[in-house]
Amino acid sequence: MDGESGAQKEVGITEKKETNFSEWYQQVVLKSGLGDYSPVKGCMVYMPWGYAIWEEIRNYLDKRLKALGHKNAYFPLFIPESLLKKEEAHFEGFTAEVAWVNTEGEERLAIRPTSETIMYNMFSNWIKSYRDLPLLLNQWNNVVRWETKSTRLFLRTREFLWQEGHTVHATKDEADREVFTILELYKSLLSDLLAIPVLSGLKSEGEKFAGALYTATIEALMPDGKALQAGTSHNLGQNFAKAFDIVYLDKEQKKNYVWQTSWGVSTRLIGAVVMVHGDDKGLVLPPYVAPVQVVIVPIYYSEVQKKGITEACEKIRELLEGKGIRVEADLRDDKTPGWKFNEWELKGVPIRVEIGPRDLEASSVVLYRRDTSEKLSVKVEDVGRRVPELLDIVHTSMLTKAEIFLRSHITNVNDYTTFQRVLEEKGGFLKAPWCAEADCESIIKNETGATVRLIPLQDKEPQSPSCLRCGRTAMVTAYFARSY
Amino acid sequence: MDGESGAQKEVGITEKKETNFSEWYQQVVLKSGLGDYSPVKGCMVYMPWGYAIWEEIRNYLDKRLKALGHKNAYFPLFIPESLLKKEEAHFEGFTAEVAWVNTEGEERLAIRPTSETIMYNMFSNWIKSYRDLPLLLNQWNNVVRWETKSTRLFLRTREFLWQEGHTVHATKDEADREVFTILELYKSLLSDLLAIPVLSGLKSEGEKFAGALYTATIEALMPDGKALQAGTSHNLGQNFAKAFDIVYLDKEQKKNYVWQTSWGVSTRLIGAVVMVHGDDKGLVLPPYVAPVQVVIVPIYYSEVQKKGITEACEKIRELLEGKGIRVEADLRDDKTPGWKFNEWELKGVPIRVEIGPRDLEASSVVLYRRDTSEKLSVKVEDVGRRVPELLDIVHTSMLTKAEIFLRSHITNVNDYTTFQRVLEEKGGFLKAPWCAEADCESIIKNETGATVRLIPLQDKEPQSPSCLRCGRTAMVTAYFARSY
Numbered sequence: 001m002d003g004e005s006g007a008q009k010e011v012g013i014t015e016k017k018e019t020n021f022s023e024w025y026q027q028v029v030l031k032s033g034l035g036d037y038s039p040v041k042g043c044m045v046y047m048p049w050g051y052a053i054w055e056e057i058r059n060y061l062d063k064r065l066k067a068l069g070h071k072n073a074y075f076p077l078f079i080p081e082s083l084l085k086k087e088e089a090h091f092e093g094f095t096a097e098v099a100w101v102n103t104e105g106e107e108r109l110a111i112r113p114t115s116e117t118i119m120y121n122m123f124s125n126w127i128k129s130y131r132d133l134p135l136l137l138n139q140w141n142n143v144v145r146w147e148t149k150s151t152r153l154f155l156r157t158r159e160f161l162w163q164e165g166h167t168v169h170a171t172k173d174e175a176d177r178e179v180f181t182i183l184e185l186y187k188s189l190l191s192d193l194l195a196i197p198v199l200s201g202l203k204s205e206g207e208k209f210a211g212a213l214y215t216a217t218i219e220a221l222m223p224d225g226k227a228l229q230a231g232t233s234h235n236l237g238q239n240f241a242k243a244f245d246i247v248y249l250d251k252e253q254k255k256n257y258v259w260q261t262s263w264g265v266s267t268r269l270i271g272a273v274v275m276v277h278g279d280d281k282g283l284v285l286p287p288y289v290a291p292v293q294v295v296i297v298p299i300y301y302s303e304v305q306k307k308g309i310t311e312a313c314e315k316i317r318e319l320l321e322g323k324g325i326r327v328e329a330d331l332r333d334d335k336t337p338g339w340k341f342n343e344w345e346l347k348g349v350p351i352r353v354e355i356g357p358r359d360l361e362a363s364s365v366v367l368y369r370r371d372t373s374e375k376l377s378v379k380v381e382d383v384g385r386r387v388p389e390l391l392d393i394v395h396t397s398m399l400t401k402a403e404i405f406l407r408s409h410i411t412n413v414n415d416y417t418t419f420q421r422v423l424e425e426k427g428g429f430l431k432a433p434w435c436a437e438a439d440c441e442s443i444i445k446n447e448t449g450a451t452v453r454l455i456p457l458q459d460k461e462p463q464s465p466s467c468l469r470c471g472r473t474a475m476v477t478a479y480f481a482r483s484y
Numbered sequence: 485m486d487g488e489s490g491a492q493k494e495v496g497i498t499e500k501k502e503t504n505f506s507e508w509y510q511q512v513v514l515k516s517g518l519g520d521y522s523p524v525k526g527c528m529v530y531m532p533w534g535y536a537i538w539e540e541i542r543n544y545l546d547k548r549l550k551a552l553g554h555k556n557a558y559f560p561l562f563i564p565e566s567l568l569k570k571e572e573a574h575f576e577g578f579t580a581e582v583a584w585v586n587t588e589g590e591e592r593l594a595i596r597p598t599s600e601t602i603m604y605n606m607f608s609n610w611i612k613s614y615r616d617l618p619l620l621l622n623q624w625n626n627v628v629r630w631e632t633k634s635t636r637l638f639l640r641t642r643e644f645l646w647q648e649g650h651t652v653h654a655t656k657d658e659a660d661r662e663v664f665t666i667l668e669l670y671k672s673l674l675s676d677l678l679a680i681p682v683l684s685g686l687k688s689e690g691e692k693f694a695g696a697l698y699t700a701t702i703e704a705l706m707p708d709g710k711a712l713q714a715g716t717s718h719n720l721g722q723n724f725a726k727a728f729d730i731v732y733l734d735k736e737q738k739k740n741y742v743w744q745t746s747w748g749v750s751t752r753l754i755g756a757v758v759m760v761h762g763d764d765k766g767l768v769l770p771p772y773v774a775p776v777q778v779v780i781v782p783i784y785y786s787e788v789q790k791k792g793i794t795e796a797c798e799k800i801r802e803l804l805e806g807k808g809i810r811v812e813a814d815l816r817d818d819k820t821p822g823w824k825f826n827e828w829e830l831k832g833v834p835i836r837v838e839i840g841p842r843d844l845e846a847s848s849v850v851l852y853r854r855d856t857s858e859k860l861s862v863k864v865e866d867v868g869r870r871v872p873e874l875l876d877i878v879h880t881s882m883l884t885k886a887e888i889f890l891r892s893h894i895t896n897v898n899d900y901t902t903f904q905r906v907l908e909e910k911g912g913f914l915k916a917p918w919c920a921e922a923d924c925e926s927i928i929k930n931e932t933g934a935t936v937r938l939i940p941l942q943d944k945e946p947q948s949p950s951c952l953r954c955g956r957t958a959m960v961t962a963y964f965a966r967s968y
Contacts (some may be wrong), residue, residue, distance in 0.1 A: 038602070038606065039605050043560035043562060045557065045558070045559050045560070051557050051558055052556070072532065072536070073535050075522070075529050076527035077595075077626055078524045099587075100586045101583050101585055101586070
């Protein structure tokens with residue numbers, strides 16, 4: 001048992017995703033064993049099932065970041081106030097949500113909300129010459145942002161886990177390339193591992209990272225019509241280089257400020273997986289990120305049957321394990337098959353293999369798909385081929401379903417009345433001509449709750465000449481939405 | 485480049501291990517790129533080379549812990565004061581070194597020095613029945629202990645990385661077994677991965693973990709004659725169960741308090757590797773934990789030679805990579821072979837493969853052993869067999885050397901004069917008859933700086949009838965030493 005109480009598990013999800021999304025979400029997270037509330041206000045416990053998903057995300061990204069030349073390191077949890085203040089816009093952006101440590105007589109220490117300032121102070125010592133560039137570092141750690149809004153497990157907590165990449169380059173061009181290499185990596189993480197399609201583009205000036213030149217983002221759409229920022233990649237320009245005096249000598253012995261990027265994804269991705277794929281029976285995990293991809297459940301009615309069927313289960317388990325599949329045989333004999341079905345459905349395991357007396361006799365097994373509830377009978381000799389195939393099919397099918405939802409929730413609007421109506425009635429992304437002015441942005445936000453989620457990199461020419469809200473000349477096409 | 489400044493790298497280690505151990509240690513850590521000081525007093529930066537060693541340690545342990553049924557989870561960084569205080573002895577043991585967070589109006593929060601109290605508060609909610617046991621959890625995280633002594637990189641810092649395992653059992657017997665299963669795992673981590681032999685046994689009452697029933701420990705010996713506690717495994721008895729009301733219903737529906745264990749190893753192991761194996765040229769890494777096990781360095785004197793030799797290097801790299809060896813070909817052409825030799829020796833890579841024009845002609849390569857400086861010529865066709873063999877040989881040879889040092893630094897003493905003399909002149913472990921009384925223990929500590937490192941599990945019958953210091957009846961044999 002993984003820390004869920006037996007009592008909790010016996011009751012399934014009692015809320016409907018369709019009718020009470022927020023309650024449904026909380027039930028799925030708690031009852032599937034992903035996470036739990038803690039006695040510390042705003043902080044959560046990452047339960048084994050949730051943490052195992054994070055490990056899969058980490059494995060996926062870590063391998064690819066290393067292949068691109070990034071190295072992992074670890075920097076202090078604490079940031080002296082004087083360092084945090086060095087880049088003005090950065091400090092302004094974070095100061096409201098910083099937690100401070102009591103240090104008698106010593107300088108006040110912030111608990112890192114993000115690590116730019118503590119890292120870049122070191123970078124200024126390390127970087128002297130063009131030979132020291134590029135510097136490509138990444139950290140897997142915990143960060144703290146003292147939220148005052150109510151806690152939502154995985155989505156809004158005072159402490160969360162993430163990775164933060166920080167790179168240093170000789171030229172803007174190189175930094176630009178890094179920003180978009182990472183954005184592409186994040187896109188593939190979302191679509192290829194999590195089966196979540198995203199839109200990508202640039203943040204507005206009002207929504208960019210505090211201290212950045214510009215921020216690139218990927219945005220996913222949740223079933224309640226709200227957008228979720230799933231990952232961001234910032235070109236920091238020379239802003240921090242100037243604040244921290246990070247300078248290199250080029251081949252001509254000339255001093256130059258470096259160009260920097262930073263980028264991150266966090267455990268909120270687990271929340272996105274729950275929302276996008278879950279259903280009224282609980283979690284539905286995309287196959288490649290599922291900690292257990294296949295669960296085998298024996299069905300027998302007598303001790304005589306038990307022996308043969310258990311052996312058959314073990315054989316299938318070994319076979320699938322040999323194929324590199326994460327598989328478990330649930331051989332507990334104090335639980336009924338029905339109880340086990342519910343349990344693993346709640347936990348979202350993509351494929352269930354059932355083996356009963358008739359299956360054994362017919363040398364076949366039943367494969368059950370969590371995402372569609374479909375069942376199919378497969379010959380034992382074909383299991384080693386059919387199960388991996390089915391995992392691929394389930395992934396593609398889940399991604400396609402989410403893709404259709406996303407595409408059908410992008411609405412072109414040119415006027416503010418339609419904008420407000422669509423936002424209320426349908427939600428999703430509203431693609432609209434926009435003046436790109438800060439005052440207009442905040443009026444729209446205050447009046448509707450929607451923000452500019454992104455400005456696309458391609459096809460950003462406005463579809464209509466004037467801004468949807470203020471009527472000034474439209475400069476870009478922007479995607480608006482309410483968001484998490 | 486991994487964040488080390490070019491300037492640093494050009495100067496090798498200038499202190500001798502033999503004559504100025506402490507300065508030598510600091511130089512090796514800084515110059516090999518393992519770690520660096522940070523602008524936060526007492527906190528360090530884990531540089532890529534040091535962090536990569538931690539990743540190897542983590543991979544080794546994580547796989548084995550999971551195979552034993554442990555699952556990873558993550559609990560909050562913050563512990564409300566009221567929880568930290570619940571187990572009295574535990575709080576007393578940690579209170580002096582706790583860092584506190586400012587929380588306006590809310591309860592004061594400790595930054596975790598260890599996670600017993602925040603975890604066990606949750607356990608009391610989760611555990612209801614014998615069916616919920618055993619609960620086997622582990623965390624990889626950062627902890628903070630507000631040290632007032634001076635910082636030593638990897639050995640004494642205010643924040644450090646570790647794993648902390650926490651398990652819950654129905655009986656004392658099961659908890660005992662867990663404690664020693666983990667102790668054995670830690671022993672094999674030290675000997676099989678880090679090539680460091682250890683002594684193991686129990687801590688005295690004065691040295692056990694705050695709140696534990698007993699603490700089992702593994703202790704390594706450093707070249708300066710001081711012991712280093714390398715890992716501990718605690719049976720917490722029912723102390724925390726009673727403080728946190730962690731109770732389960734057994735099969736007879738009777739309520740019982742649970743039995744608990746906790747255990748951990750930290751990044752100080754990296755410091756142990758530096759001290760035990762390093763030499764006057766820098767770091768010497770045991771092969772299985774080395775982030776790069778083999779480095780290939782081409783030697784050429786003309787562009788014509790360069791092409792063929794570079795190709796040969798690439799081939800050897802692919803061959804060794806195919807065997808699962810962590811290998812790098814250092815093909816930088818702005819560095820001389822000699823510069824590269826120094827660099828990789830400083831960083832402690834176990835085997836260097838050199839390929840020069842004469843080697844190419846003879847279809848052979850030169851293998852260089854970092855630990856002994858021996859060179860041997862090997863036919864290209866044998867490289868795929870000889871290199872893995874040599875990695876095994878290097879490991880065994882490093883372990884044996886450390887083993888001989890450890891064994892030759894265990895001295896039997898029965899009287900206090902000899903005890904003090906050996907401690908001054910030779911150091912190491914002093915095996916002595918001891919009364920096992922707290923007052924005697926603190927007198928010895930105050931007078932000599934030596935503490936009881938462990939009481940062995942076997943052969944603990946005292947070798948002499950009276951306590952080495954106080955003359956009362958000796959109850960046990962104890963191993964004393966000065967320590968890190």
